[in-house]
Amino acid sequence: MKQFLLTVAGVFVGLVLFLVGVPFLLIVMAAGAARPAPVPAHSVLHLDLRGGLTDQAAQNPFAAFSGGGGGSVMSVIETLRRAESDDKVKALFVRLPEGGIAPATADELRLAFKHFRTVGKKPIYAHSQGLYPSGMVTSTYMLGAASSEYWMQPDSSFQAVGVASEAMFFKRFFDKYGVKAEYEQRHEYKNAVNPYLYSDYTPAHRESALSWMGSVYRTALTTAAADRMKDPAVLIRDLEAGPYSAQEAQAKGLIDRVGQVHDVQTLALSRAGKGAKLIDFDDYAARSKRPTTKTGPAIAVIGAEGPIVTGTSGSASPFGGESTVYSDDVAKALYDAAADKDVKAIVFRVSSPGGSDTASEQILAAVKAAKAAGKPVVVSMGTYAASGGYWISSAASSIIAEPTTLTGSIGVYGGKFAIGDALARFGVDTRQVQVGGDYAGAFGSGEGFTDDQRAKFAGWMDRIYAGFITRVAEGRKLPPERVREIAKGRVWTGEQAKQLGLVDELGGFYQAVDKAKSLANLKGEVRLKPMNGGQSPLEAFERALGVSSTSMRTLAASAWILGDPRAEAILDDLATARLRAAPGGASVLADTPIH
Structure with a gap:
């Protein structure tokens, strides 16, 4: 009787997984089979950086459903390399964030922007709705300075006046409530746990923080000055004398133009040619993906x-x-x-x-x-x-x-x-009990x-x-x-x-x-x-639905009970693909060799 109930329960779980999993799989298959629309003959790419970027594309195929499906620095620079040689792409329109960009991210994107402009000989229009002293805002300014035209919204705030960092120290709080932070550091500059051990910056902590912050600050503004063809000392003096309105920033030569988002979009499209279209950057990335060469060095x-x-x-x-x-x-x-x-x-x-x-x-x-x-x-x-x-x-x-x-x-x-x-x-x-050594x-x-x-x-x-x-x-x-x-x-x-x-x-x-x-x-x-050694999209799909090899058999039994030949065919394909991606096999998805 116990075995019978377990079998019934297994079949029931299999039915639920089947009813959820198969529609999902059909959607994925349909999406994969759909051909992307062609890129218009006159296109302006729209890159929105306000949502932030990871450094690398997510390996997890379900990341988009968990808040991790944003763009990546690597995908942006790779797509720009394709776009600069694409005759259909006439320009790039960039929306800048109001706060800071990670400095190295701004550096990497700036190199890509410069390559797009010099090798592709195509303009970049950047637009900002304000710059506020949040994080490394000078790096955001540096990236905007690498564009062909740097726009800001009228009356928006220009506050790229410097870089500040704040830390909270918990030592006195811990002392008051009886918490002991028992940590060892090697050595004095390894300050990640300093907030638990001290009530203020140690000399080494302060020295280290000011050193790298100063290096980032000088690098960003020296680079921005070169891109805007200004004397670095003059640029730094003008920035630090802020904040300004967008109009004041334009008068000091810190930006190029003042206008609404619609204004710069309209201008970019008019310069791109008759019938030009604004194309989402991620959309273009999907449309322009080139087949991967499988042979050669x-x-x-x-x-x-x-x-x-x-x-x-x-x-x-x-x-x-x-x-x-x-x-x-x-x-x-x-x-x-x-x-x-x-x-x-x-x-x-x-x-x-x-x-x-x-x-x-x-x-x-x-x-x-x-x-x-x-x-x-x-x-x-x-x-x-x-x-x-x-x-x-x-x-x-x-x-x-x-x-x-x-x-x-x-x-x-x-x-x-x-x-x-x-x-x-x-x-x-x-209280603790133990055996063995102290x-x-x-x-x-x-x-x-x-x-x-x-x-x-x-x-x-x-x-x-x-x-x-x-x-x-x-x-x-x-x-x-x-x-x-x-x-x-x-x-x-x-x-x-x-x-x-x-x-x-x-x-x-x-x-x-x-x-x-x-x-x-x-x-x-x-x-x-x-190349990566992580799980394949199919393996992630199996794990998301709890579809182990045993569950696969349960699903197959469910399909047989339902008598649906389409479901049986899908499950056969899934099982076959699973064997291809198994360890030791030649994974089609990962493009890894057989060893």
Whole structure:
């Protein structure tokens, strides 16, 4: 009887999955089969940056349903490269955000804008409805300055007067309520946990923050001055004397024109030719996608965006919107690229603030293996490549960063919060039992470290830090003493890191591609081959619906019960595709070779 009920329950679940999953699959299939409309003969592309960009395109096919389906820097610059040689595209119209853009994002987009204008010989019209002192607003201004015409809405606010950063410190609050922040840092510039340990900036914390902020600020405004053909000192003086209205900013030569969004759109379309149409940027990207060349020499492109953790994306929620670097996936992609006979070099795009040291070491080992296989690995740094992000980059054949990439942070920290005293004030008592050595209970939340536990934990942190120093020294061919001198957990901009020998060149993704071609002795047109070791869209679909191999059989039984031949055919196709994407098979979706 029990088995019968389990069978009935399984069939019922299968029916529910079938009724939900099959319509979804039909929609996906129909969307894939639909041919995009042709691009109009006279088109102006509309790129809206107000919603923000990730660095890299989401690998998760369901990201669009979880708030993670926005555009990416990589997709924008790749689409602009196609658009600049497309005779149907006459211009680009850009909507700028009112706040700040991540500095390295602005740097990468600026390079793409300059290439579009100089190589494609096509104008860019930028429009802003105001610039407010939120985040790195000077980077937003720099990007607008790279356009052919920089417009602002009448009477809007121009407040690109500088850069400020604010931190909240919790030490006195913790002292008042009995919370102990038990952390170790290696070393004084590794300040991520300073807000828990102090009530104000330490001298090292203040020095580090002002250093990288000043570097970002100077770089953005020096670049903006060059693009607007103004003396940098004059531009900085005028900006810092603000804020202004849009009309006042125009009078000082900080922008070109004042007008409504409709005004600049109308002008851009009239200049583009008779019957010109405004085309959404993402829409154009889909319409203009070119077939991928499957043969010949290639440069593999492997991405890593977000915190670095151990494991695989298969263990994550298929509807998660946040980017994460899973060490199994990235390492697999690197090993696959090393074994692919068509791949002659690898561009490793890194935009990560760091994470697990063991996960970082797994990825670094794969980078070294790719180099040992004769495949040069060029790192292209995005918004940041700090701490673990630098760890995984350190052994690359060459490192290329944007001037305002935040990198370095060669250091470690770790610890715990001891909240036993705080909870006791509310009648909650924390007690711990343990067997084995004293260190087994070191990370209990009730009490702080004992002297012996602190000594052992500090020794562990010292070993990790020493290993980090060793890897950077070996990868960058620097004396360990020199690395210790410039490390200490300090964050550097790409411009500063180049002067210190932590970065080889300043530039963006396509500069990294050129470097990879040079190191691999490749000439002429070379195809870029995106590779990643994560789950395929089909695997994500299965996980989203809980469709394991057992569930697939239940679904098949449901289709048989319903007697619907169309459902049976769809399930047959799904099962066949699943076999193609299975480990060891030649995944059609991922374009990975058979090993």
